[in-house]
Amino acid sequence: MKRLLGVALGILTAIGGFVDIGDLVTNSVVGARFGMGLAWVVVIGIIGICAFAHMSGRVAAVSGRATFEIIRERLGARAAGANLLASFFINLMTVTAEVGGIALTLQLASSITYLAWIPVAAFFVWLVVWRVKFKILENVTGLLGLCLVAFAVALFQLGPNWLDLAGQALNPTVPGNESPWTYWYYAVALFGAAMTPYEVFFFSSGAIEEKWGPKDVAQSRINVLVGFPLGGLLSLAIAACAAVVLMPQGITVSSLSQVVLPVAEAGGKIGLIVVLVGILAATFGAALETTLSSGYTLAQYFGWTWGKRHRPAEAARFHVSMIATLLVGIAILATGVDPVMVTELSVVFSAVALPLTYVPILVVANDPQYMGDAVNGRFLNGLGTIYLVIILAAAIAAIPLMVITGAGA
Amino acid sequence: MNENGKAPAGKVLDAILHLLDRQIKDTEGLVVSVVDDLEISLPDDGRTLDADAEAPMLTNLLMGPTLATRLFGGQPPPERMMRIPWSDVARVGTVLELRNRAEGLPVRWVEHWLRDHVIARIPGGRHDPE
Amino acid sequence: MILSDLLGSEVRDAQGQKVGLVADARFALNGPVRGSGSVAGARMIGLVVGRHGASRRMGYERRDVNRPWPLAQILGRRDRGSFLVLWPDIESVRPGQVVLRNGFTRHDASL
Numbered sequence: 202m203k204r205l206l207g208v209a210l211g212i213l214t215a216i217g218g219f220v221d222i223g224d225l226v227t228n229s230v231v232g233a234r235f236g237m238g239l240a241w242v243v244v245i246g247i248i249g250i251c252a253f254a255h256m257s258g259r260v261a262a263v264s265g266r267a268t269f270e271i272i273r274e275r276l277g278a279r280a281a282g283a284n285l286l287a288s289f290f291i292n293l294m295t296v297t298a299e300v301g302g303i304a305l306t307l308q309l310a311s312s313i314t315y316l317a318w319i320p321v322a323a324f325f326v327w328l329v330v331w332r333v334k335f336k337i338l339e340n341v342t343g344l345l346g347l348c349l350v351a352f353a354v355a356l357f358q359l360g361p362n363w364l365d366l367a368g369q370a371l372n373p374t375v376p377g378n379e380s381p382w383t384y385w386y387y388a389v390a391l392f393g394a395a396m397t398p399y400e401v402f403f404f405s406s407g408a409i410e411e412k413w414g415p416k417d418v419a420q421s422r423i424n425v426l427v428g429f430p431l432g433g434l435l436s437l438a439i440a441a442c443a444a445v446v447l448m449p450q451g452i453t454v455s456s457l458s459q460v461v462l463p464v465a466e467a468g469g470k471i472g473l474i475v476v477l478v479g480i481l482a483a484t485f486g487a488a489l490e491t492t493l494s495s496g497y498t499l500a501q502y503f504g505w506t507w508g509k510r511h512r513p514a515e516a517a518r519f520h521v522s523m524i525a526t527l528l529v530g531i532a533i534l535a536t537g538v539d540p541v542m543v544t545e546l547s548v549v550f551s552a553v554a555l556p557l558t559y560v561p562i563l564v565v566a567n568d569p570q571y572m573g574d575a576v577n578g579r580f581l582n583g584l585g586t587i588y589l590v591i592i593l594a595a596a597i598a599a600i601p602l603m604v605i606t607g608a609g610a
Numbered sequence: 611m612n613e614n615g616k617a618p619a620g621k622v623l624d625a626i627l628h629l630l631d632r633q634i635k636d637t638e639g640l641v642v643s644v645v646d647d648l649e650i651s652l653p654d655d656g657r658t659l660d661a662d663a664e665a666p667m668l669t670n671l672l673m674g675p676t677l678a679t680r681l682f683g684g685q686p687p688p689e690r691m692m693r694i695p696w697s698d699v700a701r702v703g704t705v706l707e708l709r710n711r712a713e714g715l716p717v718r719w720v721e722h723w724l725r726d727h728v729i730a731r732i733p734g735g736r737h738d739p740e
Numbered sequence: 741m742i743l744s745d746l747l748g749s750e751v752r753d754a755q756g757q758k759v760g761l762v763a764d765a766r767f768a769l770n771g772p773v774r775g776s777g778s779v780a781g782a783r784m785i786g787l788v789v790g791r792h793g794a795s796r797r798m799g800y801e802r803r804d805v806n807r808p809w810p811l812a813q814i815l816g817r818r819d820r821g822s823f824l825v826l827w828p829d830i831e832s833v834r835p836g837q838v839v840l841r842n843g844f845t846r847h848d849a850s851l
Contacts, residue, residue: 266633266704273631273644274704281631282677332734504633504644504673506721513735515640517724520735560811567807571704582808589811620770620780622851624788625743627764647744650765650784654741656834665827667771668782672742688742696782697774709777 211420214339215428217346217479220435221487222302223295223394223548225480226541228436229460230609231387232443233453234379237369240437242388246395247433249588252581253396254404255425257562261405262413264571268405269501271571272561284557285502291554292399292495294547297530299488300326301540305457306481310474319534323527326488330523335410335509342486348479352438355467355476361445369444386602386609389595390545393552395436396592399494401558406497410508442467455541496523546608552599555592563589623702633705634671634694636712645706647672647691668696671706745835751789754831754842762838763790763822787830787838788849790822824849 231239261267266274273281303326304318329338375384411417442463443454454460457480464476493509496519500507505518513520534540563585566577577585603609623629625648634642652666674691700709712718729735749762766788771781829844 264704270633274633277626278631278646278676331732332737500641502644503677504641506641512738513729513732514725517721517729521724521728563808564811577807586808586810589808620768622785623767623769623782624851625765625767626747627851630743647742650741650743650746652741652784652833654745654834656832656837658832659830661828666741666784668767668784685742685744697778699779700777702769702779709775 208420208423210340210344211424212428212431213347214343215424216343216431216435217349217483218339218343218486219429219432220346220349220439220483221394221397222299222484222544223397223551224436225302225439225460225483226454226457226544227387227390227394227548228440229443229447230454230545231391232440233447233459235373235376235384235387236444236448237366237437237441238373238375238384239388239391240370240440241373242391243395243433243436243440245591246392247430247436248584249392249591250396250400251425251429252584252588253559253562254400254429255422256566256577256581256585257401257405258408258413258421258425259418259575260562260566260572261408262415262418263573263575264565265409266565266571267409267497267501268402268558268562269498271565272558273502275561275564281502285498287554288398288402288498288557289495291547291550292402292491292498293526293529294543294550295397295399296488296491296495296526297533298540298544298547299484299491300527300530301534301543302457302484303481303488304534305540306477306484309457309461310477310481315540316535316537319531322485322488323531326485326492327524327527329489330492330509331513331520335407338489339407339486342482342489345482346479346486348475349435349439349483351464351468351472351476351479352435352442355464355472356438356441356445358467358472359442359445359463361441366441366444380606382602383606383609385598386549386606389552389599389602390548390609392591392595393550393555393599394548395433396551396555398551398554398558399491401562402494402497403490405562406493406501406507410510455539457541492523492526495526496520549599549603549608552595554596556589556596559592560589621702628702629706634673634708635705636708636715637700637710638712640712642694642708642712642715642718643673643692645671646674646676649693670695671699741833741835746787746833746838749836749838751787751825751838751840753840753844759840760789760791760822762787763792764788766824784827786824786826786847788822788824790849822849823847 228243257268269285272284276284300319300322303322304315307318307322308315375381408417413421446463446466447454447459452459461473461476465473468475497507499505499522500519506516507519508516565571567582569576629648630645632645634645636642648668649670649672650666651669670693672691672693674686676686679686694708694715698708698710699706701707743765746765747762751759751762753759764787765784766786767782768785769780769782771783773780823846825840825844826847829841830838831841832839
């Protein structure tokens with residue numbers, strides 16, 4: 202019975218933890234402009250993140266080495282250094298977006314301006330990273346993140362034409378008022394939002410933090426294969442809500458209040474409260490993961506002692522670098538830049554950064570020196586190679602598309 | 611292989627393949643640093659070597675501020691590089707394990723400085739995460 | 741000598757012709773053990789000389805790592821033509837240039 206509860210907890214946490222501010226904003230923006238016409242990208246993204254999150258966890262568990270240690274060893278100091286600069290910069294962008302997301306949610310919930318919430322949000326993110334145990338952090342944010350199911354509930358309450366929605370998804374067309382370039386730009390953005398690079402850093406470092414053995418790898422496989430797709434369904438629900446409520450009225454998404462509008466319409470005040478709790482938990486959880494990822498990547502490249510399992514006094518550089526990251530995030534947000542725009546840019550840049558993280562993982566997963574007998578099987582390699590092509594295509598296309606479409610204007 | 615065409619005695623290691631950019635851990639598993647460079651007992655003045663000169667030995671592991679120089683060129687001055695003698699290495703695997711504890715090593719000075727001047731000033735820094 | 745001064749250096753034969761670049765330095769753990777619990781001393785047995793110099797090929801160089809197939813083909817290709825030169829065949833060494841003795845032997849570099 203206890204085992205069953207443990208498995209359930211893992212799955213539920215994976216579902217609730219899947220969505221972050223990037224998924225929220227991008228799916229909503231896309232739903233309002235393209236209906237369900239980009240749903241296929243979400244599906245591709247989910248399969249991809251399942252394969253690579255599990256692969257990186259397995260590599261960490263079997264080899265005992267975390268992602269950026271491996272990147273440094275395989276690529277050498279120079280290439281890995283360039284990789285670090287790019288990954289860290291994009292991670293910083295994501296941290297900023299997530300902290301901004303927390304502040305926006307708190308602004309929606311209270312009537313206090315978002316700018317006042319920024320330092321509060323960052324402080325609490327830091328406090329949890331500083332003091333709270335890894336497992337608790339994951340479980341609480343994951344379970345509360347399940348409140349995002351309010352989007353799915355709202356969708357049912359709205360009584361949409363299901364056939365119509367399915368038709369949009371299965372037979373994607375570019376709406377008359379949009380250009381195909383913008384369609385593909387948002388395809389790349391959605392892909393980057395689903396395949397978040399920081400997930401690989403976080404997953405593999407977490408596997409080492411928690412000292413995964415074979416049983417944990419098996420549990421993780423269940424969490425990922427069951428939890429992530431269900432979490433992906435939440436992404437689709439967010440898009441569908443926007444498609445059903447915002448698109449017919451020609452409302453485009455530029456703020457968080459528009460993202461939650463469908464839920465408020467369908468579920469009233471209670472629905473709104475539940476969904477805000479869900480967004481707060483999901484964004485807070487993602488802020489924790491990305492902040493930790495910044496610490497992990499720096500520490501693993503430079504060879505600092507790292508990990509939440511150590512007392513901060515034993516991992517001083519690790520913790521100082523995360524404090525610095527959060528401070529820079531606060532500074533960026535304090536300039537008054539629109540956090541929704543930061544979010545939209547961060548997912549596109551994430552798509553550019555994807556090859557930097559995924560190629561080394563795929564390579565090391567095949568290296569007997571690290572994996573012994575547990576190297577990738579044919580199926581996973583085949584899947585991994587196909588995704589390598591997709592990832593490279595998205596990475597190469599991202600910036601040109603951004604320029605051509607003016608970042609999706 | 612050696613001159614007789616036979617494999618040499620002892621484990622064979624290539625510098626880039628097996629040693630450079632590898633993590634260095636102390637005897638308790640704590641990460642000490644990463645191998646940024648290596649030092650060998652060969653004079654670098656380009657002198658002609660005797661036909662029966664002894665092969666150079668790997669003398670030290672080097673750690674130092676190499677990120678900027680690797681990206682943009684040049685070398686950090688040898689005085690800025692910290693050394694761990696090869697004789698301190700106990701095991702070579704995917705990670706280099708030392709035979710002593712990290713605490714006494716000079717590479718730890720940034721870590722200790724930050725610990726004493728920043729971390730210690732923040733409440734809870736010395737506690738285990740609860 | 742600092743090893744990164746040696747890696748990537750030009751390798752010339754006794755007549756001054758360029759033969760390649762130093763791709764790696766090979767050691768064998770058969771030297772004296774200098775302390776209790778220490779690993780054996782690492783003695784240099786030779787240099788790996790190749791066309792491309794000291795860069796990483798993500799593990800596909802000279803080893804039994806050959807999957808996934810497409811990556812192995814693309815990245816492993818760079819190693820063709822590299823060979824091992826043993827220490828006795830090295831005449832002089834300075835940062836940026838290694839000179840080999842007359843009649844040096846090219847050995848197989850695979851591990």
